[in-house]
Amino acid sequence: MDGIADMGGTPGWGPVHSPRRDEPVFAEPWQRRAFALAILSSRVASGGINVDAFRHALERLDRVAYLDDGYYGRWLNAGELMLTDSAILAPGAIDARARNLRGEHVEEPPIPAPAVPDYAPTAVGSLRSMDTAPAFAVGECVRARDVSVPGHTRLPRYVRGHTGVVQDIRPASVLPDTNAHFLGENPQHVYSVRFDSRELWGADADPFALTVEMYESYLETTS
Amino acid sequence: MTTTGSGERLPPALRTEALEQLLTERGLIDPKVMNGIITEYETNVGPLNGAKVVAKAWTDPEYRRRLLQDGTAAIKELGFSGPQGEHIVVVENTPTTHHVVVCTLCSCYPWPVLGLPPSWYKDPAYRARVVKEPRTVLSEMGLDLDDDVQITVHDSTSEVRWLVLPERPAGTEHLTEEELVSLVTRDAMVGVAKVAAP
Known part of the structure; x- marks a missing residue:
């Protein structure tokens, strides 16, 4: 939120x-x-x-x-x-x-x-194994969804709508957006997405790179 | 929340005591468990764990390779694991690349290797600014990086936790792993400082 x-x-x-x-x-x-x-x-x-x-x-x-x-x-x-x-x-x-x-x-x-709440985690911790393949590949261009979520989310405002590159695929994890509200674990693939500072903050920004971990539903394809 | 009908904000120490009493008298918490949590994070778990990981990586190339490939497993080899350390990624600082870690949304931090975060890490100014102007922030904290050093900021938004493997300082070739442990600082393992030679 x-x-x-x-x-x-x-x-x-x-x-x-x-x-x-x-x-x-x-x-x-x-x-x-x-x-x-x-x-x-x-x-x-x-x-x-x-x-x-x-x-x-x-x-x-x-x-x-x-x-x-x-x-x-x-x-x-x-x-x-x-x-x-x-x-x-x-x-x-x-x-x-x-x-x-x-x-x-x-x-x-x-x-x-x-x-x-009637709450029963399926395992200790937040990491879960998943049968489905990740939707995005390392090296792929992705965009963080430009959405304002009324409930819990781990999608920071400063990356919303911005384009980066998948740097790594991390272990799948319980989705905070639903789990925080006791609405289910809904595990998703998690990606480290690399952004260029000028994409986030404009052409005059100090040059540097930034990585943010993104749950799969936070991302959309740019193609 | 911290205000009452009168509008007065009560001191957090008093409110803490009140909450402890309310939960204890109803048997909802066990004072022994509570004291166990405090001892664990005030005494047992701290940056000394991370310093042991770093010193081993500096002196054992095979361990360093494993650490950079699978941080969680290599850290567990030394006996360190637990909450806020489910998946730890280790990144290496070099003369030309510099990594620095933040959590803009709360203050996520790799507890098993660094303990609880220091005040500067939880400070709004650090959380807000290091993702926008890291070079300036690092300079304010006493770390001036050359213009040709590439900076990567890691924002800890998921359960992934980051540990920085700092550069081993020059002139420490004669030191043992144990002696090196005492040089490694918490701040260097978050990426806001370098490790200084003794």
Whole structure:
């Protein structure tokens, strides 16, 4: 979907941060707990491991929830969103408990009747074997579909409508666009597609190449 | 989501504590499992794994060949596999070609070899800009590449994960594999730095 998470090429972020070699894994103690809680919340809310559903929760966050408490803040918020989607928690349950933890006396919402998706992955992880042959060949010219998808997708906006060349065929994989919504795995062939910077950003762009992994349905032939 | 009826944003540390309490008291999560996840990614899995892969590739040409041909299998030879490492592709930096890795859509990163991503990798400025002006971004991060170096940026949009095999620095011919491990940095294995000689 078109949201805050699809950042490639978007302006206005300022300079990048210089790397620090001694940076701790978690800068603040709460972040390690938010990290683990987000993983576990996602499992509880999905009835299994579904990384696509978690990424879709991340991309549905608004700008404040996505950015203001950083990476692990956004993980915490995505975990909460998945838990409320599945009615494991009522909306506002976390904030009400948080207020009580700091000494306020607020009424916490009742626990709703859970509505966890009927989800059963056919194998561990995202890779799947397929009987059908890939539709595109290494070296073939392909175009990324120019579509705006209302649900989850891993087709970034900045490559849509642009033409590249298939560089490699990768292992087939569960299609995030349906799996994120618990609508089936629909495995597809995956391609590393190579784009020229001037195709993406115009004739004045700094010359470089870029590869993006594309699920088969994200691509169309140029011939 | 982070706001309540009063419009106040509660601190994430407090909200984290609240969520942990809500899930624990209903028996929905096991504190032992939770602490196991934290220990795994704070202590056990990190860029030292990737550094061992790189140092072995630098000292064992046959391993280097296998690593570039089938990264996942060669990395597994050293015992490294797991979530966010289902299919790892290794690309080699040379004096004339430079690879750099990003995930513009979230912050996908090869956990089994590098651990959890550093803050700069998750930063919107890096995610947004490195696919559009990599040479400038790398320069801001302290890596100035000559104009004739060909740059390839890899955007991790699927479950494919990328690991950069950096150039072995000149003057390290006398070092052992073990000594080389300590030279290899996380940043070089993502492609935003070079490995410096000791």
